[in-house]
Amino acid sequence: MIHAAGLTKSFDTKGGETVHAVRGIDLDVPRGEAFGFLGPNGAGKSSTMRMIACVSPRTDGELSILGMDPNTQGIAIRDRLGVVPQQDNLDEELTVRENLYVYARYFGFSKTYCWAKADELLEFAQLTEKANAKVTALSGGMKRRLTIARSLVNDPELLLLDEPTTGLDPQARHVLWDRLFRLKQAGVTLVLTTHYMDEAEQLCDRLVVMDGGQIVAEGSPAQLIARYSTREVVELRFVPGTQHAAEPVASKLVDRLEVLPDRLLLYTQDGDDTLEQAHAAGIEPVASLVRRSTLEDVFLRLTGRSLVD
Amino acid sequence: MTTVDEKAGVRAADEPIRRPATAWTYRIRTWEYLLRQWRPYFWSGLAEAAGAPLLYLLALGLGMGSLINKRGTEALGGVTYVEYIGPALLCGAALQIAFSEASFATFGRFKWHRTLWGITSTPITPAVAADAHVMFISTRLLFSAALYYLVLLVFGAAGGVAGILMIPIAVLTAISCAVWIMVLSATIEDDASVAFNMVLRFGIIPMSLFSASFFPISQLPWAVRWLAFFSPLWHGNELARGSALGGLPLWQAAVHLSVLIAVFVTGFLVVRKRFEKRLVV
Amino acid sequence: MAVSSDRAVEHGVHPLREKLRPQPGVLVLRIIPLQLSAGRSRVVLERALRSSKSFRWTIISGFFEPVFYLLAMGAGIGALIGTVDGPTGPVAYAAFIAPGLLATSAMNGAIFDSTVNVFFKLKYAKTYDAMLATSLGPMDVALGEVGWALGRGALYATAFELVMLAMGLIESWWALLVVPVAILIALGFAAVGMAVTTYLKTFQHLDWVMTAVMPMFLFSTTFYPIDVYPRGVQILVQCLPLYHGIELMRGLTLGAVGIGMLGHAAYFVVMAIGGVLFVSRRLEKLLLT
Structure with missing residues (x-):
């Protein structure tokens, strides 16, 4: 699903300095795997995620998503991705149901299909009762569930989640994990970043630890514990x-x-x-x-x- | 290691010096805080406060004035057009600033930046915070009105010596509207931009147009003329014009002044209550 | 150019479109690079229409602003000035300023939509980030947003023209062209406005934009003919785009249409094309980094 070799991302800051956010990482994520990025703030996780999501061109190295090159086929790749950004960017001018509908429309589906999909996903996210509420009236956990539901409108083959449960209470986290398990069982490839070790242990088949823009360790949770502790x-x-x-x-x-x-x-x-x-x-x-x-x-x-x- | 450092840190700190505080100390501190927030915008604000009148006076006072003066200015009371609109432009500009400070800026401190919750989690009460806001907005108004007055002087549109009274008059006019807009800012929860747009489009703009700012209301049909009485700006314009050009009977001046003071005082009392209602939950 | 490609997708409806989505780039000979557009700006427009429900009062109120100006200045200043020398000879003051206000409101609407609104969605609401996480391209987003702004502008222009008609301020059949010309004016300003917005960093920068627009409003002969200025100032005013917009509108509603109108129109065509070309280059850089 994802293949990266020597993947690099650098930004130029205002002061003219160059920030090396990602310093040449190698990755291979096969279909159906739940793959995690662990690392402290500023380790380069989000930059990597943005490159995989085809909204940030790589500075150097190889990257192929679903067998395509993000530089030239960004739209075709994004067509088959689901993205849950670190901060919810729901459309506050629309209702809960409209959020799902409009987002599905962005992918070009027909109107009837989009409404049906919206209702199906409301059910999935346990938000059916809130269908006609404004987004601003939702709790943090509800917003997060809605964002995740929104990322599924196109039945993505690959789902990218940037800190999916940060800031949520334990109940909300468990509901989300439950939903993510179901997706995993349905064969969706999950790629997530997290600060929560319990989350990584719960969800990930395999993970990498990033620090300073580089991968410092890789393996299944059990392997990593055996190797480093x-x-x-x-x-x-x-x-x-x-x-x-x-x-x-x-x-x-x-x-x-x-x-x-x-x-x-x-x-x-x-x-x-x-x-x-x-x-x-x-x-x-x-x-x-x-x-x-x-x-x-x-x-x-x-x-x-x-x-x- | 960590523990030792922490302890050393505590020991190194000086014993804080605290002076006894009254409600006024708190008002002044909060006012000072608001001024500090404004400081980065001081120079650009000043440039705007001086640039806008310059443009209005050139375009309307001189440009449009040339057409009006040509045809005779009896309707304006025999003064040139730039002299006629000068005092009203000063009041109108103050009103604009009052609107922007009392609307989005104040609302933002409730909703977006939540600074008012920060302020009132100290010994400062919501009412004192409201007082400080009124003090701060008045200060801003004072600065720009004074600057506007200087520009009017340059254009010879500032009237006689009593024309300097235009400055406090403009501040009073604008702050009397500002407190009512603050009431709105302290009340609404969502859709602020819709609410403020309404105030601007159905309040501030018509008020600026129909309050004898650009032409005497005697030029309007009878049916709409009386509406001006409900516009604080009209009272302000009449007072300002009276002080710059003279010819305003004392009893009329007293009426205008009373209306403005009444609008301000009632609004001020309501806004203190609203701040309390919003911030003490 | 860009618009026609979008429309081609519309017309070239695949029989299976309702069941299957058109694959980007398959149906049309693409003019815009694949990376920039999925030919689906229509759905961005649909979102705008849907969201407009939550601020419908703001939209309705936008119609009243120029009407208040027309009523107040037309009656009040009109009584002081009497008639003004228009392009066809002396005209009532209200008939003189009405087309000016129409052009000005087309400008204001376009600039507001393309700066403040776009900036807010770009930096704060992150609306465009959400759009670009899907298979929409930056060009779809830009065209959809510009389309929405122009649609609104056309609505306002139509409503204002009806007010003018009711007040007896329209003197020529050429006035039928007022709405399309309003759209052209709006397009010119929106394209340039959006190009400027791609460089803005803070809300304070937006204030600067507004500060630049205000003198244009005051000096571009909305309220009085250009000959009140000395010659030097006249030339300066003639460089401002709004002046040409007002000349267009005044010519149409007062019935003074000549070959010179093409020159005024050309100003906006250049603004529109230049702006759109520039924006499309900037957007990819800005949104996909």
């Missing part, structure tokens, strides 16, 4: 500040240790065993917890803990 993590909580006292002792127990303001993270293959050893070594935390490694551990390992922007 340990099976389990022991979290030892302290009164803030006192964790430093336990640091030298704890660091002897494991290969990798993270110091946070109020706790120590010990990366280990067997959490219970490590916790016992810690107690035996005289470490007395306020509370302790053994959990499985998550993508978050991978992510922080790869991109560091300090803010990048």
